[in-house]
Amino acid sequence: AAVGLLSAPLASASSVYIASLCRGGLCTDPKFPILDFDQEKGECLCRAHPCWDNRGISHACPDDSGMPFLRFTHSQDGDLQCSCSRLAIYDSLHISRVLCPGHACNSADFPILDWGPVEGKCFCRASPCPSQADLASQCTDPDTPILHYREEKDVAGPVKPKCDCVAKLDRPFSGLRGKRSVQSSASCTWNGKQI
Secondary structure (H helix, E strand, O other): OHHHHHHOOEEEEEOHHHHHHOOOEEOOOOOOOEEEEEOOOOEEEEEOOHHHHEOOEOOOOOHHHOOOEEEEEEOOOOOEEEEEEOEEEEOOHHHHHHHOOOOOOOOOOOOEEEEEOOOOEEEEEOOOOOOHHHHOOOOOOOOOOEEEEEEEEOOOOOEEEEEEEEOOOOOOOOOOOOOOOOOOEEOOEEOOEEO
């Protein structure tokens, strides 16, 4: 059993700030898997991974590389930087490009770049999902290896933190023919309803 734990991906999660802004939002289209916030529109949306089309280059991370997870950061100047990591994280374009350019979190203990709205600063956070000791036993299915934090709220009820195992951020195949899509985002599903 110990061998399985050593080879399992380091499951983490995602931004608590984005989860609270986009409470109830889900991204169910594999072409647009990243729940994020668009500051210009003032709304949540589902984004394509920015490294799937980085100035015409599609980045990918081989499963057998030891670093199978595609990650991104933005330099202080706002340039997109794509890399492969052993940390399974859903990064936020809004946090990386708008709020925290030049920041990155590469520690297994604090892998998530997040924003503290009260403090007005960027920081690296531990997973908001239950006990780090339990993470190695979660998300062991190779089809859904990333632990993703989100929040739900009933109309009159309390906020419900949720941790789900979600798909690796591999670019979906679009087929052999046809024009390449320039669409980079799509609408979210809110508490099970498409909006």
